[in-house]
Amino acid sequence: MPMHQAILQRLAGRSMPIALPTQSVLFVCTANVCRSPMAERVFSKMAASHGFLMEMDSAGTHHYANGMPPFPMAVATAKRRGYDLTRMVARQVRAGDFLRFGLVLAMDRSNLADLVALSPRECRAKVGLLLDFSARYRGRNVEDPYGGGVGDFELVLDMIEDASRGYVRQLLRAPLAVDAELCRKRRQ
Numbered sequence: 001m002p003m004h005q006a007i008l009q010r011l012a013g014r015s016m017p018i019a020l021p022t023q024s025v026l027f028v029c030t031a032n033v034c035r036s037p038m039a040e041r042v043f044s045k046m047a048a049s050h051g052f053l054m055e056m057d058s059a060g061t062h063h064y065a066n067g068m069p070p071f072p073m074a075v076a077t078a079k080r081r082g083y084d085l086t087r088m089v090a091r092q093v094r095a096g097d098f099l100r101f102g103l104v105l106a107m108d109r110s111n112l113a114d115l116v117a118l119s120p121r122e123c124r125a126k127v128g129l130l131l132d133f134s135a136r137y138r139g140r141n142v143e144d145p146y147g148g149g150v151g152d153f154e155l156v157l158d159m160i161e162d163a164s165r166g167y168v169r170q171l172l173r174a175p176l177a178v179d180a181e182l183c184r185k186r187r188q
Contacts (some may be wrong), residue, residue, distance in 0.1 A: 015079045021052045023052070023055075023102055023104060024055035024056070024100065024101045024102045024103070025043060025055075025056050025102065025103045025104075026056075026058065026059060026097050026100075026101040026103070026104045027040050027056070027057070027059075027105050027107070027130065028058070028059050028060075028061060028093055028104060028106050028107065029058075029107040029108075029109050029111055029142075029144065030060055030062055030111060030113060031059060031062055031064060031093070031146070032059050032060030032061045032065060032091060032112075032144050033060070033065045033068060033070050033071045033074065033090050033146070034070065034071050034074040034145055034153070034156070035142050035145070036059065037058050037074065037078075037090075038070075038078050038085065039066050039142075039160045039163075039164075040057060040058040040088075041057065041084065041088075042083055042160045042164045043056055043160075045082070046161075046167075046168050047164075047167075048103070049167050050172065052171055056099075058092040059090075059091050059092060059097065060090055060091070060092055060093065061092070061093060061096070061111050061114040061115065061118075062092065062176045065090040066090055066091055066092055067090065067091075068089070069083045069085075069090075070088050070090070071146060073153050074145070077153040077157055081157060081161075086131060093115065093118060094118075095118070098119045098120055098127075099120075099124070102125060103126055103128065104123075104127045104128075105132075105134070107129075107130055107131040107141070107144075108129075108141035108143065108144070109129070109141055109163055110159060112127065112128070115127045116177045128161075129141075130142055130160070130163050131159060131163055132163075132165050133163040133167040133170065134163040135162060135165075135166055137159045137162055137163070140159070142156055142159050142160065143156070154157050170171075
């Protein structure tokens with residue numbers, strides 16, 4: 001029996017989440033006050049709702065918001081959809097993050113370029129775009145909504161939710177192969 005089917009059978013009989021030690025994700029945007037905190041909470045909630053307990057965090061490519069809470073409009077938009085961004089604090093990506101996390105997902109191509117430049121060569125295959133997992137928005141950037149209106153934040157959350165559903169679908173198909181799939185896509 002394939003490993004993912006065995007895991008799904010174990011999940012069917014359990015009410016507790018199953019931990020996947022190889023699965024950990026860092027979400028990265030520019031300042032870590034809008035997009036990446038929303039992605040962390042959305043992915044965390046969706047993964048947990050399907051029984052996956054994973055380590056997730058978020059960070060920014062730049063330091064100017066370090067120590068600050070998420071932007072109020074991001075908090076309000078997320079709250080309307082049931083995601084809690086309170087008690088989150090912005091931080092900058094650290095060198096050790098590339099070794100600690102199985103996936104490092106950028107919100108846009110500018111963030112991706114920054115991450116590739118920062119990452120050790122041996123870790124570059126696990127750096128990718130968030131929307132690589134999206135069915136509806138694949139190939140697009142999650143644009144920075146900072147300074148925009150409610151509609152901009154709603155669109156960002158729509159994109160993040162779609163990518164989250166795609167990620168969970170991959171976990172359900174082959175829970176331990178999501179990292180390898182992203183690495184394969186990055187090499188193409």
